Amino acid sequence: MLEGNRDKILNRLKAAPQILPPAPPVIAPMPDEALGQEQMVEKFQNLLAAQTGVLHRVADKDGVLEKLTEIFQAEGITKALATTDETIADLNLPEWGKGNGFEITTHKDYANREDYKKAAFDVVQAGVTGADFAFAESGTLCMVAREDMPRLPSLAPIIHIAVLPLDRLVPTYDHMVRQVFDAGAPPSQVFFITGPSMTADIQATPFKGMHGPQKLYVILRES
Numbered sequence: 517m518l519e520g521n522r523d524k525i526l527n528r529l530k531a532a533p534q535i536l537p538p539a540p541p542v543i544a545p546m547p548d549e550a551l552g553q554e555q556m557v558e559k560f561q562n563l564l565a566a567q568t569g570v571l572h573r574v575a576d577k578d579g580v581l582e583k584l585t586e587i588f589q590a591e592g593i594t595k596a597l598a599t600t601d602e603t604i605a606d607l608n609l610p611e612w613g614k615g616n617g618f619e620i621t622t623h624k625d626y627a628n629r630e631d632y633k634k635a636a637f638d639v640v641q642a643g644v645t646g647a648d649f650a651f652a653e654s655g656t657l658c659m660v661a662r663e664d665m666p667r668l669p670s671l672a673p674i675i676h677i678a679v680l681p682l683d684r685l686v687p688t689y690d691h692m693v694r695q696v697f698d699a700g701a702p703p704s705q706v707f708f709i710t711g712p713s714m715t716a717d718i719q720a721t722p723f724k725g726m727h728g729p730q731k732l733y734v735i736l737r738e739s
Contacts, residue, residue, distance in 0.1 A: 548652060548653040548687040548688050549687050549688060550687075551652060551687050553682070553685075555652075556652035556685050556686075556687060557573070557652075557682075557685065557736065559652045559653070559655075560650060560651075560652045560655050560685060561655075562655070563652075563654060563655025564655040564711065564732075564734060565655075566655065566711075567655060567710055567711025567712070567714075567732075568711055568712060568731075568732075569655070569711045569712065569732040569733070569734060570731075570732070570733050570734070571734045571736060572733065572734070572735050572736065573735075573736045573738070574735060574736070574737055574738065575737075575738050575739065576737070576738065576739050577606060577607060577737075579737070580604075580607060580679055580735050580737055581607060581612055583735050584607075584612075584644070584677065584735070585616060587677060587733055588616075588618055588642070591641070591642070591675055591731070592641070593618065593641045593642045593675065594617070594618060594619065594641065595618070595619045595620075595621075595639060595640045595641055595642075596609075596613070596618065596619070596620050596621075596640050596641065596642040596643065596644050596673070596677075597620075597621055597622070597623075597635060597636055597640045597642075597643050597644070597668070597669045597672075597673060598610075598620050598621070598622050598643070598644040598645070598669060599622065599623075599643075599644070599645045599646060599664060599665050599666060599669050599670075600622050600623075600624070600664040601645070601646040601648075601662075601664045601665045602646070602664070603645075603646025603647065603648075603679055603680075603681060603684075604644065604645070604646045604679050605664075607679075609644060610622070620644070621635065621640070623666050623668075632668070633668065633672075636668040636669065636672035636673060637672045637673075640673050641673060641674060641675060642673050642674070642675040642676070642677055643668070643669030643670050643671075643672065643673040643675070643676050643677070643729070644669065644677045644678075644679070645659065645665070645669050645670045645676070645677070645678050645679070646659075646665070646678070646679050646680075646681075647659060647678045647679065647680040647681075647684060647734070648660045648665070648684060648692075648696075649684050649685075649686055649691070649692045649695075650680050650684060650685045650686070650734070651686060651687070651688060651689050651691075651692070652685060652686070652687050652688075653687060653688045653689065654689070654710060655710055655711070656689075656708050656709065656710040657678055657680070657708065657709040657710075657734065658692055658706065658707075658708055658709075659706070659707050659708075659709070660696060660703045660705075660706050661703060661704055661705035661706065661707065662703065667705070667707060670707075670709060670729070671707075671713075671728050671729070672728065673729065674729060674730045674731070675729060675730065675731045675732075675733070676709070676712075676729040676731070676732050676733070677732075677733045677734075677735065678709075678732070678733070678734050678735070679734075679735045679737055680734055680735065680736050680737065681737050682736055682737060682738045682739075685736070692706075709732065711732055712728070712729050712730055712731055712732050713727050713728030713729055713730075
């Protein structure tokens with residue numbers, strides 16, 4: 517009897533119409549994914565400007581140094597703290613500074629972390645860094661923390677100047693995730709900068725420059 521019931525159930529299942537699951541929806545790419553290079557530059561510049569950041573576009577190493585000179589002179593910068601990452605390594609900023617009346621130091625010039633922190637917060641007027649990525653979708657810079665890219669030069673001085681290679685400007689945050697986190701061991705920290713520092717802690721009123729840089733300059737380097 518039980519065997520007969522089982523056969524009936526199996527036969528009914530076999531005879532039932534086959535209902536296939538619906539095909540997955542076709543997801544169109546995000547609009548920012550389709551941006552060309554010049555469109556990315558324009559969008560990044562506009563969104564950066566909306567956060568009071570300033571973009572300067574230059575052709576090469578010499579253009580970067582000329583623009584740095586202009587910014588230093590305009591802002592009255594005499595002392596700056598620089599990273600040593602590959603993006604700005606060829607600028608040789610300490611030597612450039614000596615030839616132009618500026619004192620440029622790096623974390624390697626300090627005997628201990630306390631001296632380094634004091635310089636970052638109390639002595640220099642600017643931090644000069646490279647940028648590992650920038651996102652056109654939000655006007656955001658991205659730095660991957662490591663020995664040659666410490667955080668303080670971009671977070672402590674009142675002015676932050678970032679040098680961004682043109683090929684590091686990508687449409688969206690996802691491009692960085694794929695390159696950084698899918699490549700192996702993830703970094704200890706990744707930090708993002710969208711314009712000068714801003715807080716709304718006091719009476720919910722947005723205020724820029726309360727903690728950290730009051731101004732952000734980005735030098736977009738084509739080669």
